[in-house]
Amino acid sequence: MGEYQLDTVLSAVADPTRRAILDRLRVSDARVTELAREFPISLNSTSKHIKVLERAQLVERHVRGRDHVLSLRAEALGEAVAWMTQYREFWEQRLAALEAFVLADADSDVDGDTDAVAGTTSGAER
Amino acid sequence: MGEYQLDTVLSAVADPTRRAILDRLRVSDARVTELAREFPISLNSTSKHIKVLERAQLVERHVRGRDHVLSLRAEALGEAVAWMTQYREFWEQRLAALEAFVLADADSDVDGDTDAVAGTTSGAER
């Protein structure tokens, strides 16, 4: 819960490949080889990235025989968001501008959920 | 606005010293030497960290004579928060648990602002 965990989570998420893996796992669970096939890196690199994400507690591994099934466990992002929330007043306006981007990017999220960002902004007015 | 900016911001913020600098600048603007005095690193290291934060557009530099005054410009965090918002459903519950932590940590924030996280959480309920 401390600085260290924040370091781990933020540096894990600072890598574009790892963000892509998380984005992919948002769609469905996947095995290591499946992930490796979907990204332009080797199986070994994929394995390493997964280990980093595991250390950051952003994914969870379920071993079933020889298959390792990865699933998203993004609770750890909460700490990062909590830290950034301290700077809320700075990015409030910017979030509004980025709202369109998020909505366009989150195709699997087009129902009543879509007002999440607006909810954040309105909840933070002073 | 793209992946690159996200990389820059997240990796900038992944370093504890740089987060400490941002936290410090939340209190007030400061010169490079002032910041260096307040952290257990050399003036040169401080200068480098500031350059990283500048590149990520998290701080702004105003040169007045030989003094370089740094001020917080954390709008760039909006993009990071926007990305993490896609994982909102995962950290919602966790944010509630971390709320106490944020409140305890943000001493300069003890007025009506304190319901910010709660606002986010309630705004995102489904």
Place this chain on the structure above:
DNA sequence: TTGATATTCACCCATGGGGGTGAATATATG
């Protein structure tokens, strides 16, 4: 048992990053 598949382990390589020191540059000030 034998062979195929899934994943990791043990390395190697190159790059970048955080930390440091000492010199250069720019601006104040006596």
Place this chain on the structure above:
DNA sequence: CATATATTCACCCCCATGGGTGAATATCAA
């Protein structure tokens, strides 16, 4: 002008990291 202060520049060092390859390990399937 001469000197002190503020900041950066040019390096150096070390280690972590992303990427790769080839071998080991474990499990499945024939």
